[in-house]
Amino acid sequence: MIPALVIGFGNTLRGDDGAGILAAEQLAARLPDLAVDTMQGLQPELAERLRGFGRVVFLDASLRNPHLAFSLLGGSPRRTRPGSHSLSPAEIMDLCFSLYERRPEEAMLVEIPAYECGIGTAITEPTRSAITACVEAVARILCNDQAFSATLPSNPVEPAA
Numbered sequence: 001m002i003p004a005l006v007i008g009f010g011n012t013l014r015g016d017d018g019a020g021i022l023a024a025e026q027l028a029a030r031l032p033d034l035a036v037d038t039m040q041g042l043q044p045e046l047a048e049r050l051r052g053f054g055r056v057v058f059l060d061a062s063l064r065n066p067h068l069a070f071s072l073l074g075g076s077p078r079r080t081r082p083g084s085h086s087l088s089p090a091e092i093m094d095l096c097f098s099l100y101e102r103r104p105e106e107a108m109l110v111e112i113p114a115y116e117c118g119i120g121t122a123i124t125e126p127t128r129s130a131i132t133a134c135v136e137a138v139a140r141i142l143c144n145d146q147a148f149s150a151t152l153p154s155n156p157v158e159p160a161a
Contacts, residue, residue, distance in 0.1 A: 004055035004142050005035045005104075007089075009042055016114035016127040019134075020059035023112060026135045031142065041086040047096040055148070056104045057138055058089040061127070062111035068130050068137070070152045073107040106148045110134055 008024025011017045021038045028036040037049065042058075050056055062069070073090050087095065089109050096103040112134050115124045123131070141151045 002054050002145055003035070003052075004057065005037065005050065005053040006057045006059065006138070006142075007042070007046070008036070008038045008059040009040065010061050011040055011117075012121060013119065015116045015118055015120055015122055016124055017061045017117040018121070019061040019112040019114055019123070019127050019131055022123065023059045023110075023131045023134045023138070026131065027138060030135065030139055034142065042089065042092050044087060044092075044095060046092050047099055050092065050096040050104055051100045051102055053104050055106045055142070056093075056108075057142070058107070058109045059134065059138070060089075060109065060111055061114035061117070063114050063117065065111050066113050068113065068133050069111040070137075071109050071111075072148060072152070073109055108148050108152070110138060 006024050006027050008020040008022070008027075010020040012021055024036050024038050027034060035053065037046075039046075058073075073093055089107065093103050093107055112127065112130045114127055116122075116127075137153050141148065144151045
């Protein structure tokens with residue numbers, strides 16, 4: 001397995017918004033040699049951590065997408081300066097390149113459908129199913145030494161009922 005980092009982010013105190021963190025924790029249990037970080041938001045300091053990996057997978061909840069969605073983060077790195085303390089996955093990748101003149105060769109964002117993000121720790125059943133589908137798909141992708149682009153499931157991925 002190519003050295004990879006999985007980053008699950010979100011807020012576990014806001015219902016389904018914690019889906020990225022829960023999926024990352026399940027991946028850590030399933031693949032014990034996998035580097036996994038969980039956090040509330042993507043901070044600039046994360047750029048230093050990224051430089052040591054060939055692959056990175058960001059896991060996050062999404063209210064805008066009703067299906068599990070996979071997107072590659074690529075293109076030409078831009079030399080940018082962050083404008084806030086919380087950044088997008090693409091901005092973290094660009095910051096890594098700006099600071100260290102390198103970044104993971106492959107990166108992807110997995111958006112897990114979220115339905116309820118009110119105060120509380122309960123996860124809705126559709127999001128729970130999507131987390132399971134996410135863990136299965138990401139584990140399969142990471143255990144395959146092919147490029148992310150060759151192994152991504154077609155969008156959208158329907159969670160099992």
